[in-house]
Amino acid sequence: MISEKNYELGxxxxxxxxxxxxxxxxxxxxxxxxxxxxxxxxxxxxxPDSVKRAILDLVETQKExxxxxxxxxxxxxxRDTIAQSLNRRFDEEFTAANIFMTCGAAASLNICIHAxxxxxxxxxxxAPFFPxxxxxxxxVGAILRTVRPEAPGFQIDFEDFERQxxxxxxxxxxNSPNNPSGVVYSEETITRLGDMLREKSREYGKPIxxxxxxxxxxxxxxxxxxxxxxxxxxxxxxxxxxxxxLSLPGERIGYIAVPKRVQDYERLMPAVAGSARVLGFVCxxxxxxxxxxxxxxxxxxxxxxxxxRDLLYQGxxxxxxxCIMPQGAFYLxxxxxxxxxxxxxxxxxxxxLLLVPSDDFGCPGYVRIAYCVAEETIVNAxxxxxxxxxxxxx
Amino acid sequence: MISEKNYELGxxxxxxxxxxxxxxxxxxxxxxxxxxxxxxxxxxxxxPDSVKRAILDLVETQKExxxxxxxxxxxxxxRDTIAQSLNRRFDEEFTAANIFMTCGAAASLNICIHAxxxxxxxxxxxAPFFPxxxxxxxxVGAILRTVRPEAPGFQIDFEDFERQxxxxxxxxxxNSPNNPSGVVYSEETITRLGDMLREKSREYGKPIxxxxxxxxxxxxxxxxxxxxxxxxxxxxxxxxxxxxxLSLPGERIGYIAVPKRVQDYERLMPAVAGSARVLGFVCxxxxxxxxxxxxxxxxxxxxxxxxxRDLLYQGxxxxxxxCIMPQGAFYLxxxxxxxxxxxxxxxxxxxxLLLVPSDDFGCPGYVRIAYCVAEETIVNAxxxxxxxxxxxxx
Numbered sequence: 001m002i003s004e005k006n007y008e009l010g011x012x013x014x015x016x017x018x019x020x021x022x023x024x025x026x027x028x029x030x031x032x033x034x035x036x037x038x039x040x041x042x043x044x045x046x047x048p049d050s051v052k053r054a055i056l057d058l059v060e061t062q063k064e065x066x067x068x069x070x071x072x073x074x075x076x077x078x079r080d081t082i083a084q085s086l087n088r089r090f091d092e093e094f095t096a097a098n099i100f101m102t103c104g105a106a107a108s109l110n111i112c113i114h115a116x117x118x119x120x121x122x123x124x125x126x127a128p129f130f131p132x133x134x135x136x137x138x139x140v141g142a143i144l145r146t147v148r149p150e151a152p153g154f155q156i157d158f159e160d161f162e163r164q165x166x167x168x169x170x171x172x173x174x175n176s177p178n179n180p181s182g183v184v185y186s187e188e189t190i191t192r193l194g195d196m197l198r199e200k201s202r203e204y205g206k207p208i209x210x211x212x213x214x215x216x217x218x219x220x221x222x223x224x225x226x227x228x229x230x231x232x233x234x235x236x237x238x239x240x241x242x243x244x245x246l247s248l249p250g251e252r253i254g255y256i257a258v259p260k261r262v263q264d265y266e267r268l269m270p271a272v273a274g275s276a277r278v279l280g281f282v283c284x285x286x287x288x289x290x291x292x293x294x295x296x297x298x299x300x301x302x303x304x305x306x307x308x309r310d311l312l313y314q315g316x317x318x319x320x321x322x323c324i325m326p327q328g329a330f331y332l333x334x335x336x337x338x339x340x341x342x343x344x345x346x347x348x349x350x351x352x353l354l355l356v357p358s359d360d361f362g363c364p365g366y367v368r369i370a371y372c373v374a375e376e377t378i379v380n381a382x383x384x385x386x387x388x389x390x391x392x393x394x
Numbered sequence: 395m396i397s398e399k400n401y402e403l404g405x406x407x408x409x410x411x412x413x414x415x416x417x418x419x420x421x422x423x424x425x426x427x428x429x430x431x432x433x434x435x436x437x438x439x440x441x442p443d444s445v446k447r448a449i450l451d452l453v454e455t456q457k458e459x460x461x462x463x464x465x466x467x468x469x470x471x472x473r474d475t476i477a478q479s480l481n482r483r484f485d486e487e488f489t490a491a492n493i494f495m496t497c498g499a500a501a502s503l504n505i506c507i508h509a510x511x512x513x514x515x516x517x518x519x520x521a522p523f524f525p526x527x528x529x530x531x532x533x534v535g536a537i538l539r540t541v542r543p544e545a546p547g548f549q550i551d552f553e554d555f556e557r558q559x560x561x562x563x564x565x566x567x568x569n570s571p572n573n574p575s576g577v578v579y580s581e582e583t584i585t586r587l588g589d590m591l592r593e594k595s596r597e598y599g600k601p602i603x604x605x606x607x608x609x610x611x612x613x614x615x616x617x618x619x620x621x622x623x624x625x626x627x628x629x630x631x632x633x634x635x636x637x638x639x640l641s642l643p644g645e646r647i648g649y650i651a652v653p654k655r656v657q658d659y660e661r662l663m664p665a666v667a668g669s670a671r672v673l674g675f676v677c678x679x680x681x682x683x684x685x686x687x688x689x690x691x692x693x694x695x696x697x698x699x700x701x702x703r704d705l706l707y708q709g710x711x712x713x714x715x716x717c718i719m720p721q722g723a724f725y726l727x728x729x730x731x732x733x734x735x736x737x738x739x740x741x742x743x744x745x746x747l748l749l750v751p752s753d754d755f756g757c758p759g760y761v762r763i764a765y766c767v768a769e770e771t772i773v774n775a776x777x778x779x780x781x782x783x784x785x786x787x788x
């Protein structure tokens with residue numbers, strides 16, 4: 001009687017949430033310090049002080065309009081501030097008109113997908129990929145095609161990518177720095193991606209859009225530079241969220257940025273607005289629009305994540321685990337010590353180690369370890385990781 | 395190439411927004427005090443002090459978790475507080491499990507529609523109705539059927555309602571206190587509505603759900619009681635928003651409440667979660683979840699709206715305008731002085747009077763006057779209303 005499709009989506013709770021719930025139960029049983037929960041991508045470092053100062057100042061001194069509806073695309077001053085910041089940092093030419101404020105990355109992505117998709121269109125993603133992509137693409141009646149993982153470096157398997165491209169391809173979604181691998185696409189990868197998309201767009205006589213999902217853009221280490229994709233490929237829609245870099249995941253605030261030179265721009269921006277409307281997003285939260293404008297180039301203390309990464313990477317490789325050293329985000333993507341990653345995670349649970357199997361990311365045989373946790377969680381978890389490795393003869 | 399449907403939705407900007415933009419331009423030309431802008435339902439009275447105190451206290455004293463992801467359905471403590479408040483006020487038996495926090499009424503409604511709808515299902519609304527209903531119902535591939543207005547009282551035309559009901563009816567949407575008429579459905583109306591839905595559900599051997607859209611529930615005058623619909627009809631989904639009563643429209647915070655006794659409840663709540671997921675709502679804004687829990691029974695100064703209503707109603711009827719005295723919301727629904735309400739509004743513009751024609755609300759021949767404005771706007775607008783009436787020989 002009710003919507004079968006949405007019932008399925010809601011009842012098949014995500015594996016990540018399931019593990020998290022198990023963790024909550026175990027913490028109540030044995031104590032929080034005895035459970036090593038690496039399941040969730042919830043930033044562990046606090047929002048920078050500037051966020052707190054911005055909220056206090058806005059609420060104490062500003063007019064009541066801080067809680068009023070903004071235009072559907074967001075407050076003009078906020079959009080202008082963000083445009084200017086992007087121009088400064090990435091040599092772009094955005095104005096407020098190119099920025100559409102959203103309720104975070106999920107909203108940004110889903111709005112872009114809805115703005116582009118017609119029945120039967122195909123969207124391509126690269127494994128490993130964020131599982132919600134499937135939900136949004138299929139939700140609008142389009143088809144998700146996945147490109148096989150390019151292990152162990154997790155750049156792009158261009159051979160398989162070329163096989164997946166066709167006249168039906170409406171858009172390609174990239175997520176770099178990547179969840180779950182932590183990998184940052186190199187300039188070489190992005191250049192080659194742009195070249196192939198240009199070639200195929202020409203061949204098919206229609207644009208293939210590139211959607212970038214980049215909430216982790218500022219969370220990079222070792223001086224790593226994340227290529228700003230609009231500079232490498234014209235028909236790019238940028239999806240951003242302040243969830244990770246400003247540690248505001250619950251506040252649902254982000255944006256879509258579309259350069260004016262993008263093909264069919266004059267029709268695309270109204271389609272973005274129409275998609276936000278049909279999905280039920282009236283405007284992005286008004287107070288936090290102002291907050292992010294005041295903190296537009298701030299981040300939390302990214303160094304804390306770097307320390308966690310180094311500690312975890314060194315500890316695990318010393319114990320015989322295999323993984324690459326990621327340059328961004330806050331995930332380590334480690335090979336499971338048996339073929340079935342889910343079975344490996346079940347075994348890890350015996351030691352109260354909560355890891356996420358990689359199957360839902362379209363890349364079997366790995367586990368995602370979210371190291372956005374307190375440093376002592378990593379230190380204290382090492383004996384458990386050691387016992388787990390021993391079970392596999394390491 | 396892009397989504398034609400969503401391009402249309404986004405480019406056909408709503409008439410309300412168009413009038414509002416015209417007003418902004420005129421204000422720049424002739425001065426804000428010379429333009430009488432009654433176009434938008436943006437609360438004019440400030441949020442109560444308790445909102446400010448809650449934000450300051452949460453940000454100054456609480457842990458960083460106030461900005462973290464909550465569960466998709468919302469923070470358990472917040473949901474429990476809301477459930478208890480509804481139980482106290484409306485003699486209900488809600489627990490946290492019955493409450494799903496959302497990004498405001500638009501999200502609440504769209505999530506409920508997605509949770510219920512299958513291809514070809516019909517949803518019934520009563521004219522005059524909020525135009526976005528059409529956008530959301532058709533957005534999910536369902537069909538909107540409208541019941542003709544029951545002028546001049548704008549309760550329900552039950553004869554026409556019965557004609558519209560069929561085996562295809564999945565749900566009926568009611569909005570009381572009503573936007574745009576300001577009318578509150580009487581207990582008699584709600585009772586009769588419940589009776590008819592029960593009868594038809596039995597006849598068709600399937601539930602017909604009732605969705606209530608009630609952001610104006612607390613904005614009522616003259617001691618008016620708004621019947622709490624779950625007490626009159628079992629299969630009711632309540633959609634609420636804090637936009638109007640707490641003057642927080644830009645913050646996007648509200649909830650869905652579904653009693654446990656609703657038919658297919660055990661599958662309906664997962665479908666609600668699945669719908670929120672497929673639409674891209676990750677969770678309701680986390681800080682404002684806590685804020686509304688602390689202000690759960692507060693409102694702005696509703697009396698200011700009452701003074702506006704009385705002033706406007708008395709002024710307009712004295713000048714020869716015809717309308718009913720509404721008991722709720724902050725709209726006066728006035729008969730246009732010629733058949734074509736849009737032409738009437740065009741003529742009003744000559745006097746810098748910005749009114750909204752009723753055509754998009756499915757009820758031609760009226761104008762909506764949003765009196766959530768400063769009192770002096772009403773006082774100063776009276777000579778303009780007088781000149782307009784004189785053009786029609788009043």
